[in-house]
Each structure stands twice: as C-alpha cells, then as structure tokens.
Amino acid sequence: MSADTGKSHAEGAAAFLADRPRSKWHDDTLWFVREKRDVAMREVPEWEELRNTASAIKDDVLANLDTYLAHFEQAATANGVKVLWAVDAEEHNRHVLNILHTHRVRRLVKSKSILTEECHLNPFLEKNGIEVVDTDLGERIVQFLGKPPSHIVMPAIHLKKKEIGDIFHEKIGTRAGEDDPQKLTEAARGHLREKFLQADAALTGVNFAIAETGGFVVCTNEGNADMGVHLAPVHIASMGIEKIIPRAEHLAVFLRLLARSATGQSITSYTSHFHRPAPGRQLYVILVDNGRSRQLGRPDFRNSLKCIRCGACMNTCPVYRRSGGYSYGFTVPGPIGSILSPNLDLKAYSSLPFASTLCGSCTDVCPVKINIHEQLFKWRQVISEAREAPLSKRLMMKAAGRVFSRPGMFRFSARVARVFLPLLPGRITVWGRSRDLPEIPKETFREWYAKNAKGQR
Amino acid sequence: MNSRERILKAVRSAKPTGNIAAIPAVNPVSTGDTIVRFEASVLKNGGRYFKVSGMEQAAEVITREYAAAHQIISTVPGIEGSRPLRVDDEPHTLADVDLAIVQGELGVAENAAVWLDESRLVKRALPFIAQNLAILIREADIVATLHEAYARINVAEAGYGVFVSAPSKTADIEQSLVIGAHGPRSLSVIVMP
Numbered sequence: 001m002s003a004d005t006g007k008s009h010a011e012g013a014a015a016f017l018a019d020r021p022r023s024k025w026h027d028d029t030l031w032f033v034r035e036k037r038d039v040a041m042r043e044v045p046e047w048e049e050l051r052n053t054a055s056a057i058k059d060d061v062l063a064n065l066d067t068y069l070a071h072f073e074q075a076a077t078a079n080g081v082k083v084l085w086a087v088d089a090e091e092h093n094r095h096v097l098n099i100l101h102t103h104r105v106r107r108l109v110k111s112k113s114i115l116t117e118e119c120h121l122n123p124f125l126e127k128n129g130i131e132v133v134d135t136d137l138g139e140r141i142v143q144f145l146g147k148p149p150s151h152i153v154m155p156a157i158h159l160k161k162k163e164i165g166d167i168f169h170e171k172i173g174t175r176a177g178e179d180d181p182q183k184l185t186e187a188a189r190g191h192l193r194e195k196f197l198q199a200d201a202a203l204t205g206v207n208f209a210i211a212e213t214g215g216f217v218v219c220t221n222e223g224n225a226d227m228g229v230h231l232a233p234v235h236i237a238s239m240g241i242e243k244i245i246p247r248a249e250h251l252a253v254f255l256r257l258l259a260r261s262a263t264g265q266s267i268t269s270y271t272s273h274f275h276r277p278a279p280g281r282q283l284y285v286i287l288v289d290n291g292r293s294r295q296l297g298r299p300d301f302r303n304s305l306k307c308i309r310c311g312a313c314m315n316t317c318p319v320y321r322r323s324g325g326y327s328y329g330f331t332v333p334g335p336i337g338s339i340l341s342p343n344l345d346l347k348a349y350s351s352l353p354f355a356s357t358l359c360g361s362c363t364d365v366c367p368v369k370i371n372i373h374e375q376l377f378k379w380r381q382v383i384s385e386a387r388e389a390p391l392s393k394r395l396m397m398k399a400a401g402r403v404f405s406r407p408g409m410f411r412f413s414a415r416v417a418r419v420f421l422p423l424l425p426g427r428i429t430v431w432g433r434s435r436d437l438p439e440i441p442k443e444t445f446r447e448w449y450a451k452n453a454k455g456q457r
Numbered sequence: 458m459n460s461r462e463r464i465l466k467a468v469r470s471a472k473p474t475g476n477i478a479a480i481p482a483v484n485p486v487s488t489g490d491t492i493v494r495f496e497a498s499v500l501k502n503g504g505r506y507f508k509v510s511g512m513e514q515a516a517e518v519i520t521r522e523y524a525a526a527h528q529i530i531s532t533v534p535g536i537e538g539s540r541p542l543r544v545d546d547e548p549h550t551l552a553d554v555d556l557a558i559v560q561g562e563l564g565v566a567e568n569a570a571v572w573l574d575e576s577r578l579v580k581r582a583l584p585f586i587a588q589n590l591a592i593l594i595r596e597a598d599i600v601a602t603l604h605e606a607y608a609r610i611n612v613a614e615a616g617y618g619v620f621v622s623a624p625s626k627t628a629d630i631e632q633s634l635v636i637g638a639h640g641p642r643s644l645s646v647i648v649m650p
Binding site: 065141214272 | 459629
C-alpha cells in the first residue's frame with residue numbers, strides 16, 4: 001500500500017496494464033530513451049572510469065557530509081546567500097511560506113524540483129493563497145491535470161499528445177483537437193512567458209551544490225529555471241542534503257554523466273551556476289534532511305543517497321516501462337524510488353522492493369554505480385522479517401523454503417507441478433494473476449540429465 | 458537544539474566511518490581535432506555554426522542570419538545593437554528583445570557548452586529572454602572536455618555563470634523535439650580566430 005495512492009504496486013500496475021496498447025507504447029518510448037543513452041555513453045571511451053570516479057566522490061561526500069554541509073553554509077553565507085535548514089518536509093514548506101510572506105509574494109513560478117514534490121509543497125502553498133505555477137512543460141501539463149510527474153526527468157511521458165491537446169484546449173485555449181507538439185509547445189511558451197513576467201518569486205531545485213565555493217548548479221533544457229529566477233526578485237533553491245559535492249572540478253565528472261544517462265544528450269541546454277544573488281535581489285537555499293540522515297545510517301542502503309536523479313534506472317526497468325510511474329505511488333518511481341521509499345515508510349511502501357525482476361539492469365546503467373538491485377533484494381529481506389509482506393507471499397515463501405531444503409520433496413513436487421500447473425486457472429494463484437506461465441517442459445532437468453549423461457563422463 | 462544542529466548531529470552519528478578510498482582521477486581519451494568536434498557538437502545540439510575571420514565578418518553573419526530582428530542588444534564590444542543595456546535596467550524590459558549577442562568565455566568541444574558569466578552578460582536574464590541568441594567565441598578558448606573547462610574557469614568569480622550548449626528545447630510531448638521552449642528559438646555560435 002502506498003501512502004500516496006493507497007494501492008500496492010501490483011494493483012497500480014494492473015490499472016495501467018488494463019490498457020495494453022498504452023502500456024506497450026510506454027514500454028517502447030522508454031526503451032527508445034534507454035537506447036539514446038547507450039549511444040551517448042559509447043561516445044565517451046572513459047565512461048567506466050567516470051562512473052568509478054563519480055561513485056568515489058559520493059563515497060567521500062557520505063563520509064564527510066556534516067563537514068561539507070558546514071563548509072557550504074559558511075561559503076554561501078559569505079556570498080550573500082541566506083541558508084536555512086529543514087529537518088523534514090513540513091519545516092521546509094514552512095520556510096518557503098515564511099520567505100514568500102516576508103517578500104509579500106502572491107505568485108510563485110517553479111522549475112523542476114523532485115524534492116518539493118516529495119514535500120508536497122504545491123498543495124500547501126495553494127492552501128495558503130499562493131499561486132504556484134510549474135514551468136517545466138511536462139510538469140505544467142501534469143499540474144493542469146492535478147497529478148504528480150510520472151517520471152522524474154520526463155514528467156508527462158505517460159500521456160499522448162491528444163490528451164495534452166485536450167487539456168491545453170481546456171486550460172489555455174488552444175484549438176480543439178490540436179495535437180501538434182510544435183503548436184502546443186508554442187502555446188505553452190506564450191502562456192508561461194506571461195507567468196514568468198508576473199512572478200514575485202521563483203523556486204528551483206538543485207542538481208549539485210559545491211561545498212568549497214558555496215554555490216549550486218541547476219540543469220534544464222527549456223531554460224525555465226533561469227527565466228524564473230532572473231526575472232523574479234526572490235530566488236529560493238530547495239535541496240536535499242545529499243546534493244553536496246566537495247569541489248567545482250567534480251562538476252565535470254557528474255555533468256558528463258548526468259544528461260547522457262538521462263536523455264542521451266551530451267549536456268543539458270543550460271547548466272547554471274549560482275553563487276551570489278543579483279544586485280538588489282534575494283537568494284535563499286533550503287537544506288532539507290527529511291529522512292536522508294536516517295538512510296545514511298543504514299549501511300545496506302546508504303548508497304542510495306548517491307543518486308543524481310537521472311532516471312536511467314526507470315528507462316531501463318522492464319517493470320517500470322510496463323507498469324508506468326503512477327503504479328509506484330511514490331514521488332520517485334522505478335528502481336531507485338523503490339529503495340528510497342521504504343526508508344520513509346516501510347509499511348506504506350512495502351510492495352515496491354518486490355516490483356522488480358532483480359534483473360540488475362538498473363545497476364548496470366546507474367552513472368554513480370548504486371547497487372540498486374542488491375538493495376531491492378535487501379529491502380525484501382527487511383520487509384519479510386518485519387512481516388510487512390502480504391500473508392500469502394509469506395506463506396508461499398515459507399512453503400517454498402521447506403520444499404527446496406528437502407531433495408526428495410523437491411523432486412516429487414517438480415513432477416507434480418509439471419502435470420498440474422498448466423491445468424490451474426490463473427485466477428486461483430496469486431502469482432498467475434499478473435504473470436504468464438512459461439511453457440512447461442516435458443521432463444525435468446534431472447530426468448533429461450539421467451537420459452543424456454550416459455557415457456558422457 | 459535548532460534544526461541545523463539536529464541535522465548535523467544526525468549526519469555525524471549516521472555517516473560511515475573508516476577509511477574512504479581516494480578519489481581516482483579521470484583521464485579523458487582525446488578523440489580528434491577540438492574545433493572539428495566543437496562544430497559537430499553545436500550542430501548536433503540544434504545550434505547554427507559559423508567560422509569567421511574576425512569581428513567584421515561576425516557582424517555580417519549576424520546581420521544576414523537575423524535580418525528580421527529589430528530589437529537587438531549586444532554586449533560585445535565592436536558589434537552594435539539597436540539599443541543599449543545598463544546594469545540597473547529591469548530585466549522585464551528585455552521581454553521584447555529579438556536578438557542578444559554575447560561573448561563566450563570558453564567552449565567545450567565534447568558537448569558544445571559555452572561558458573557565459575555575469576560580468577559580460579550585464580543582465581543574467583539576457584541570454585534566456587531574448588528570442589534568439591548569438592554567441593561569439595575565440596578558437597583559442599575552445600577546450601576538449603568539461604574537465605579542462607573547470608580547470609580554467611573560476612565558477613565562483615562571478616555571482617552567476619552558465620554553460621549554454623543549445624537553443625531552448627523540450628521533448629516533453631511524446632518525446633517530439635521542439636526547439637524554442639521558453640528561451641531562444643535559435644542559437645548561433647560564431648567562432649573567431
């Protein structure tokens with residue numbers, strides 16, 4: 001059961017899979033992005049070296065995080081940046097609202113920030129009378145629909161252009177039936193330009209923050225972060241405490257990996273470095289913990305904090321591609337989200353570490369070498385021990401364990417299963433409901449071996 | 458205890474202890490001529506590429522390419538705009554700019570990223586709010602990879618600096634690439650000796 005949707009992953013996946021052609025289209029679209037990533041990766045001969053270095057930098061960050069955070073605060077403050085700390089989502093949201101009140105802000109424009117999704121900032125601000133406009137095109141689309149992003153890099157990847165055309169027709173008055181991406185984007189450009197010019201404050205996420213210099217970096221293709229912050233008099237940057245890197249030179253390592261892993265680009269169109277507020281303007285950075293220090297204290301799972309949010313693990317995941325982002329019911333869907341979410345609420349997200357085939361493709365593409373599939377397996381053990389797995393799954397695992405530990409019983413049940421398994425209607429077994437049964441071989445491996453191994457020694 | 462202390466204390470007691478391996482250096486494999494690679498990267502990213510003999514020819518290229526532009530701001534000495542730009546101008550007044558012409562500090566061959574900083578931009582909003590952007594860059598200021606770029610620039614020197622590698626773009630609608638999301642609809646990169 002997800003805290004956000006009240007559904008298990010299997011239930012969410014079933015809902016998405018009910019529309020088979022859409023699931024197939026989603027699968028193909030994400031795989032296309034994965035293939036672009038492969039092409040971009042092959043252009044860099046030292047790719048594996050980069051991954052090793054990136055992972056080592058993050059190891060260093062995790063081991064010295066308190067020192068780096070203090071350095072960052074000191075340097076940023078000296079640069080004229082106001083640094084705030086937030087233990088949890090609630091405190092983060094309160095900080096934002098206080099800043100907006102201080103500067104009498106009515107209209108806020110935002111560029112993409114997964115952290116503010118995690119904190120559920122938008123509904124909180126709207127309740128307090130602030131107009132909040134997400135300015136990333138994909139985010140604006142899902143905001144119009146009252147939904148969160150279904151992917152951290154491509155927020156509206158689950159939608160067809162016709163659906164986007166319909167919502168644009170309703171919200172910004174494009175022609176009924178218009179579904180040309182060029183025309184829809186042009187309409188959004190006009191609509192959002194007005195919002196940029198009216199905004200009293202702009203909020204951005206942070207891709208990397210530099211301990212040494214007290215600055216931070218924001219990456220976009222659309223230029224929406226810069227349009228927002230250079231026009232509005234107040235800039236608020238929200239960041240998880242794990243976004244720190246030691247030195248500016250390390251940006252080279254991460255930037256070479258990030259866009260190539262995310263979309264197959266060599267770098268985003270804009271990579272903006274903020275160190276001081278523009279003359280006469282205000283710059284705030286909010287450092288947010290919200291469970292990150294707890295995850296840091298879990299030796300098996302702390303590596304998940306290395307994540308740079310490229311989304312490559314989602315694009316490659318055979319489960320994510322077919323089940324869609326919303327099936328996870330967590331801000332960060334897919335493999336990485338399934339190892340981050342149990343840290344926040346083990347019970348609510350107990351189905352997510354099971355939403356994987358453990359094929360390991362996520363680990364293979366991860367630019368900072370997080371052992372994602374191993375952590376998924378670890379969480380399964382934690383969840384089973386905490387008895388958070390569904391009863392049927394626990395009983396089945398127990399029964400399977402008994403059978404596998406007794407060779408005689410194993411041989412017997414293999415023979416029985418070959419005869420009876422195909423006869424079982426899929427609805428009876430929990431597994432059968434969401435899985436196709438592979439073709440059952442005529443004989444067991446043992447029987448085959450006994451027949452064929454004669455005279456082979 | 459305030460939130461700052463609570464977070465730092467939690468991090469201190471949670472962080473891994475013991476020896477952390479040294480961070481290995483990255484040794485980029487150089488592939489081909491830097492300027493040739495730079496040109497290929499600009500074109501791949503959806504930019505226009507021009508190689509000129511000097512400032513005069515650069516101005517000619519701009520006049521030819523942007524014949525329809527009326528409101529032009531140039532922060533490059535030697536290239537005239539249609540109106541001046543002052544530090545204390547409100548950025549909102551730039552909303553009608555058709556073309557901005559700026560000087561790049563450093564270019565990166567592997568990805569066409571060009572470093573622009575506040576000191577030469579005058580207004581941070583300029584390269585984003587303009588409908589079109591032209592960047593001039595000297596051939597000698599083009600390096601092979603981002604590693605060399607960061608070794609040469611001091612990111613903290615100006616209050617703001619940005620790598621621009623392409624016109625503003627999006628693929629958020631069914632992965633269809635559209636140039637001109639919020640910022641410039643075109644980017645011209647003009648390389649000078």
